[in-house]
Amino acid sequence: MEYIISLGSWVLTIATIVAIYCILGLALNLHFGYTNLPNFGIAGFFAVGAYTSAILTVPYRFLEMEIFAGFPGGIPGRIEAPFIVGILAATAIAGFVGFLIGIPVLRLREDYLAVASIGVAEAIHYIALNELWLTIGSAGIRLIPMPFANRYIYFLIVLLVLAIVYWVISRLVRSPFGRVWKGTREDETVTASLGKSIFRSRMWAWVIGCAFMGTAGSLWAHYAMAIQPGEFVPTTTFLVWIFVIVGGLRSNKGVLIGALVIIGLFEQGTRFLPSFGAPYVVPALRLIIIGVLLVAFIRFRPQGVLPERATAIERHIEKI
Amino acid sequence: MATIFEARDVYKHFGGIKAVDGFSMEVDEKQITGLIGPNGAGKTTFFNVAAGIYCPDRGEVSFKGERIGGLRPDQICQKGLTRTFQIARGLGQMTVWENVMLAPKHQTGESAFGAFLFGQVRRQEKEHWERAAALLGEMRLYEQRNEYARNLSAGERKMLEISRAIMTDPEILLLDEPTAGATVDETKKIMAEIERLRDERGLTFLVVEHKMEVIMNICNPIYVMHNGQNLAVGNPGEVQGNDQVREVYLGG
Numbered sequence: 092m093e094y095i096i097s098l099g100s101w102v103l104t105i106a107t108i109v110a111i112y113c114i115l116g117l118a119l120n121l122h123f124g125y126t127n128l129p130n131f132g133i134a135g136f137f138a139v140g141a142y143t144s145a146i147l148t149v150p151y152r153f154l155e156m157e158i159f160a161g162f163p164g165g166i167p168g169r170i171e172a173p174f175i176v177g178i179l180a181a182t183a184i185a186g187f188v189g190f191l192i193g194i195p196v197l198r199l200r201e202d203y204l205a206v207a208s209i210g211v212a213e214a215i216h217y218i219a220l221n222e223l224w225l226t227i228g229s230a231g232i233r234l235i236p237m238p239f240a241n242r243y244i245y246f247l248i249v250l251l252v253l254a255i256v257y258w259v260i261s262r263l264v265r266s267p268f269g270r271v272w273k274g275t276r277e278d279e280t281v282t283a284s285l286g287k288s289i290f291r292s293r294m295w296a297w298v299i300g301c302a303f304m305g306t307a308g309s310l311w312a313h314y315a316m317a318i319q320p321g322e323f324v325p326t327t328t329f330l331v332w333i334f335v336i337v338g339g340l341r342s343n344k345g346v347l348i349g350a351l352v353i354i355g356l357f358e359q360g361t362r363f364l365p366s367f368g369a370p371y372v373v374p375a376l377r378l379i380i381i382g383v384l385l386v387a388f389i390r391f392r393p394q395g396v397l398p399e400r401a402t403a404i405e406r407h408i409e410k411i
Numbered sequence: 412m413a414t415i416f417e418a419r420d421v422y423k424h425f426g427g428i429k430a431v432d433g434f435s436m437e438v439d440e441k442q443i444t445g446l447i448g449p450n451g452a453g454k455t456t457f458f459n460v461a462a463g464i465y466c467p468d469r470g471e472v473s474f475k476g477e478r479i480g481g482l483r484p485d486q487i488c489q490k491g492l493t494r495t496f497q498i499a500r501g502l503g504q505m506t507v508w509e510n511v512m513l514a515p516k517h518q519t520g521e522s523a524f525g526a527f528l529f530g531q532v533r534r535q536e537k538e539h540w541e542r543a544a545a546l547l548g549e550m551r552l553y554e555q556r557n558e559y560a561r562n563l564s565a566g567e568r569k570m571l572e573i574s575r576a577i578m579t580d581p582e583i584l585l586l587d588e589p590t591a592g593a594t595v596d597e598t599k600k601i602m603a604e605i606e607r608l609r610d611e612r613g614l615t616f617l618v619v620e621h622k623m624e625v626i627m628n629i630c631n632p633i634y635v636m637h638n639g640q641n642l643a644v645g646n647p648g649e650v651q652g653n654d655q656v657r658e659v660y661l662g663g
Contacts, residue, residue, distance in 0.1 A: 266532060267520035270505070270513045277502035284462060284496075285514050285579055286488030287521075295523050341504075403557045404508040404540060411529075411536050 103246055105358055107314055110249045112354045114256050114307040115331045116338070116346040118300040121260050124341040124399075125269065126296040127276035128197070129205040133331050135212030136301045138219055138323035139185045140308025144177035145232040145318055146170070146225065153234040157227060165224035167232055174238040178252070178309040185305020186298045188215075193297045197290060212328065219320035231319025235312050249310050256303050261343055263299070265402075265411060272296050330357060333381060337388050339395030348396050357381060415440045415615050416461075416492070416583055421470035421480075423453075423460050423639075430456040432639030433470070438583065443609055443616040445630030447650075449660050453639035454619045455497055458587050461617075462494040463487040474583070489516060493576045494585035497619075499568035499592070503561030507552055510560050510571055511543040512536070514578035543578060549604065550574050565592035573601065577608065583615040584608075590625055598622065602629055623661075627651070635660065 115133055122128040146167045154168025172180075196207045219226045226232070237245050263269050271292045274282035283289050312318050330353070338349020357377055367373065388395065402410075416438040423431040431453045438444045446454055459465045461472055463484040472480040479487050502510050518539075519525040520532040547553040550570040555563060560571060569592060576584055589605070590598040602625055608614045620626045626633060627647040635643040635656050643653045650656055 263523065263526050266526035267512070267518040267536070268522060268526045270509055271521055273505050273509065274502050274513050277504055278500050280464065280484070281496065281500045281502060282513070283484040284464075284488055284494055285575065286485050286493075286516050287513075288483075288485045292521075299523065399504070401506045401557060401559055404506075407508075408533075408536060408540060411533050 100242075103242055105355055107242070107246050107249055108358055109350050109354045110246070110253045111307050111310050111314065112331065112334070113253055113347050113350045114303055114310070116335045116350050117256055117260050117343055118303040118307070119331050119335050120340065120343060120346050121264070121296055121303075122300040124335070125264055125276060126272040126293060127201060128293060128297055128300075129201055130208050130297075130300065131205050131325075131328055131332075132192075132208035132210075132212035132215075133304055133328040134323045134325060135208075135215035136185045136189060136304035137308040137311070137327060138212075138215050138320070139188050140181035140305030141312040141318050141323070142219060142226055142232070142308070143184045143305065144174075144181040144309035145235045145312045147172040147180055148174060148177040148313070149232055149235050153232070156234075162223070162227065165227070167225075167227060174236065174313060177313070178306060181305045181309035181312075182302045183305075185308065186302030188305075189298045189301025190294070193294050193301075197293050197297060209325065209328075212323075212325065216320055216323050219323065226320070229320060231317060231321075232312075233317040235316045235318070237313050237316055245314060249314070252306060252310060256306065257343060257347075260299075260303070264343075265407070268292070268295070330354070330381075333385050337384065337395055339397040339399070341399035342395065342397045345395050345397030353381060353384070356384075413440045414438065415475055416617065417471075417473050418457070418461065419471045419473075421457065421460060421472060422468040423456055423465055424468055429639050431460060431467075434636060434639060434641060435470075436634050436641070436644075438615060438617050440615055441609060441613050442632075443605060443618060443630050445626045445633035446617060446619045446636060447621070447626055447633060447660065448636035448642070452636040454636055455587060456639075457636070458494055458585055458619065461487075461585060462492065488579060488581075491580075491582035492585065493579045493581035493583075495572045495576050495587055495589065497587040497591065499565065499572045501560035501563065501568045501571055503559060505560055506556070507547070507558055507560055507563070507571060508540070508543065508556045511547065511574050511578050512539055514575045515539045515542075516579060539578075543574075546574050546577060551600070566594050566597040569593050569601065570597065573604070581614070583617065586616060586618045586620075588619055588621065590620065590622055598625065605629060 119130060119133060122130040147170050149167050150171055151168045154164055158164045192211050196204055199207060220229055238248060271287045275289055275292055279289050334349035334353035335346055337353055339345025414437045418434060418436050421431050421434050434457055448454055460467045463482050466481045471478060474490060474492050519528055519535055547556055552570055563571060569589060573589060590601050593601060605616055606629055618630055631646050632644055633647060633650045635650060637659050643650055643656050
């Protein structure tokens, strides 16, 4: 009996984490797969969402604890907003931060954009580390409330949000706006010559993707119930890139499969291996396994598990 | 006959290279104006200036009496001037139908919120597809409508590019070597299509071409460009009879 409960709880943990990563993957697919915006700053927007939601919703009790421990006290704990406000604000603020960053960055060529986005994410990481009045710094924020304080209900909430994000992104990509994104990806000059504003369409794709990364951040904060700056490092970003490439760039279903395989593997991949050598050897194997998998995919199946498929016009007219 | 497009004393230099060096031309409404010249004469650079890809160093480009020199390509297209490219630039990883459906202007679904106005988007998509399907039929591309553009032949890609340009509903079309890479059959088809669009829709064309049978058959007047400057202008007979033109371009 106890075994069944712990197995259920283990599956639930993985499923929740995978679902949150799916949102990050869908957002990256919108950025890179459909619009050719290589965003290597995923962790940054994820952090903006997580911190926004945490700062807004954490109870006053947390602030009291911090003051008692010698912290002068800042914003966290003073607002005590409900979860729904936290997640909406996380989405909006991550989108707004994306917009501000997009103004200079989206004019860059794609390789420069990739480098600039890493820099932005690192800047956000250091803000989280150093602006104590806002983020408490390296200790992070604890006591973030989980809605209904029930992991099963929370998992359903995460699934619901994932479904909404999936639907919104799929709809956008199918719509005439998605066509402009694809055109921008294929050839900017041609698309501009057909009367489409490249900057405007790129900006929308960028802001929408960044906003959803913020949504994922909020879901993560309320799931983990404690966040700290050390979680929002480039490893998170690369993990998302890896599963999007393995799953299939430009295919939203592929992203879901990629997340399931890679995140499942990353979180739990070595759980069933017998331990040998020093205690850190086996866990470290996970990264090696994922690295080998990535190399194998890029070499033998660069289009991923589920590649992009052309939609017939007849089907498009029916579905749109 | 009214002048719809005009370039006056246009200069575009790249370092020491004088790509366009004081070129002027006028294009009259509902005419097919030709632009010829040897390789490197500056024809494509001039097109790029006219379509907003480059900003002219000096001189004026105007369309329907309005200055367009220095505007962005999308702004110029919105005003009614569309150009095609010398090497057909299909949007390869998009289907043929996506290529042509990308082009229509003022699509409701082309904004983040507009994409969710289901009824309106569906109605417009149907309308645009009706037009596009007829055009693709005309261009003998209908059968390939669900193919990726990168799978088309060079000639088919040219036809696709012209179809796409027409779908923007332009008043003037700047065609950069519309028959390059096309077979004899396709070339005839493209020529006939250009004349039909002029006659039926009153479209104006400015055509850069190297194939003499195309230029001499459908273009009038013809401008000859050499070293970025005007060399000659006239009807096909006059241009063919011009000694300077024979020397630098036509040969013999």
